[in-house]
Amino acid sequence: MRVFEEAEHVYRVPVYNPFGPLPTNAYLLDGDRLGLFDVGPDHPRSWEELKEGLATLGKKPEEIDAVILSHGHADHDGLAHRFTWAQVLIGRPDLHKITDYSGHLERYEAVVRAVLPSWGPPPRLADRIPAFFSHLRRSGGSVPWAESLDDGTVVRGFGPTLRVVACPGHCEGLICLFRDEDGVLLSADQLLEHVISSPSLNILENPLGTGLADYAASCHKLLSLDATRALPGHGPGFAGVRARLGEVLAYEERRQQQALAAVGEGVTVYELSRVLFPSAGGDNPYLSFVVLVESFSRVNLLVEQGAVESTMSEGRLIYRRI
Numbered sequence: 001m002r003v004f005e006e007a008e009h010v011y012r013v014p015v016y017n018p019f020g021p022l023p024t025n026a027y028l029l030d031g032d033r034l035g036l037f038d039v040g041p042d043h044p045r046s047w048e049e050l051k052e053g054l055a056t057l058g059k060k061p062e063e064i065d066a067v068i069l070s071h072g073h074a075d076h077d078g079l080a081h082r083f084t085w086a087q088v089l090i091g092r093p094d095l096h097k098i099t100d101y102s103g104h105l106e107r108y109e110a111v112v113r114a115v116l117p118s119w120g121p122p123p124r125l126a127d128r129i130p131a132f133f134s135h136l137r138r139s140g141g142s143v144p145w146a147e148s149l150d151d152g153t154v155v156r157g158f159g160p161t162l163r164v165v166a167c168p169g170h171c172e173g174l175i176c177l178f179r180d181e182d183g184v185l186l187s188a189d190q191l192l193e194h195v196i197s198s199p200s201l202n203i204l205e206n207p208l209g210t211g212l213a214d215y216a217a218s219c220h221k222l223l224s225l226d227a228t229r230a231l232p233g234h235g236p237g238f239a240g241v242r243a244r245l246g247e248v249l250a251y252e253e254r255r256q257q258q259a260l261a262a263v264g265e266g267v268t269v270y271e272l273s274r275v276l277f278p279s280a281g282g283d284n285p286y287l288s289f290v291v292l293v294e295s296f297s298r299v300n301l302l303v304e305q306g307a308v309e310s311t312m313s314e315g316r317l318i319y320r321r322i
Contacts (some may be wrong), residue, residue, distance in 0.1 A: 009159025169215025
């Protein structure tokens, strides 16, 4: 089992991630207290790899004082419920997702089943996507003792002082941790080196909202920090944080222009997804859902900006350029 010292007092432990090609990073924060920033999904292989990684560093799970979760997605928070002896902390908007893990997924699935037909996917795909929630249910558990973290909260005891930076977009409650002392940014899924995270589907909003605009705003927020090294949720740490943020913002603007051009005289969300992601999804219900959410996010933002209008026709949302 390989672990990586990414910064002073910070060790990266990659653990198995059944949801994607890259392992999930759990970071051991080693100071006067021991903490973990993210833990990985509740999968036997992930749990064993986390324990092995800690053992490589001479630590045991029972020695962990606090688990800090970057956001409420199973590939990052799934194992948190096993740390019954530890303080568990998460961004306030995502607290409900882990205090009632199954209840959150039930609500999420109900929203997806209700909205999916209006996005216009083929019946076969529409039937398969909700079935993915059974996989999610096996990948985590409730943490009723969890507590919330707010933007700007200072976290001490795990090496140099950490500051919570709320970065909604990929998830409503996503947080990064920043060390003003040396510019180290634990960036979670907000900032990855080679991949740009998908936006959230904000099921508690009425009408249904997404995190696309928030994601760009969070990138601008990170630009205001003097970050020198990013430690992401997947993949190794990297320098050139400002340059990467610039690339991400340029990509977002470019994709919005592509979405506007693709809308034309009328498209469904599914038809737009085939233009924006011609080779993505396929028979994978999870990836198919991700590209549908992003396509909905992009056209929904265009509606909010007054560039596109939507109408309902035979149970499907049709989007047209104004």
